[in-house]
Amino acid sequence: MAVPINLDTTLGFLSHAVVLCCILYGAGCMQAWFYYRKYSKRDSWTVQTLVAAVIICDTCQIGFLYAAVYNYTVTNQGNPLALTKLDPNLIIELIFSGMIAFLVQHFYCYRIYALSKSWLLSGFVSLTSLGSLVTLYYFIGVVLSQYTELAQLALLDNVSIVTNVLGIVSDFAITFLMIFLLQRSKTGFKNTTDVLNRLIVFTFNTGIPTSLCSIVTLILLEGVPGTFIYIFVYVSMGRFYTNCLLVTLNSRDYIRQGLNSDLTSTSENYALSIPNNPLESRLEFAGTNSTTDGISIRIDRDIHTSSSKVRRRRSA
Known part of the structure; x- marks a missing residue:
């Protein structure tokens, strides 16, 4: 059943989310500028297109998220009943968030295949990522076609849980498989072992933010049901995927300098x-x-x- 709207657990956390997203978006834009400045003549068009697609999706999500907050806080200022209505922009922005996660996860999925030459391992990661995207888009389709009240979002908490569980499985599988494959590649020579250890630590660190976001979102959905506190974490997840991808690409020279x-x-x-x-x-x-x-x-x-x-x- 639908739950009553609380100003602090809806608009309050949504406002916090916009601030955090803008900070992470700025960091992502700086990373993208650095990437194109340094690697535009070195990387293939596929990688450059991937970066451009992620940044475009990131920009679109920020735009729709800001439009939703503007509608609640400016356009309908002094109209408390407007808070009970569902602004479609708040749901449309999830389209781009899901696509960012899908693209970045498949970037790592291809790296897993390149290291292992196993369609089974890479296929498992791909299927979990695709499943997360499909359930998210199902959530978006149902909400946009049937719901008009913000409180009705709680009716699809189970779908949100499935989406996050699949996302957690995909992120953990990527991190574990990358670390396992790098560990397996060690030859026993001290210098190459040190290099692979650096890559393992780097892989672990870049996999942590997105995994934690999914876990915290799942905890909030289960721990405080009927509220929208999870919005603060969930809408920020796309920024973490973007920054993790760009940090991975921009760190190549750093690793080579260490060697x-x-x-x-x-x-x-x-x-x-x-x-x-x-x-x-x-x-x-x-x-x-x-x-x-x-x-x-x-x-x-x-x-x-x-x-x-x-x-x-x-x-x-």
């Missing part, structure tokens, strides 16, 4: 090639050539070569 600094103090020559197309993240070891379409680590041990050269010089 280059180690080269001066080791007798093992190795190279980390972080690609023009980071959608393909392949790790190759022991004498393979670095590629331009995947993360590859090449290890060339020159110990035997160097010793043979020394012997030739002595004999001469």
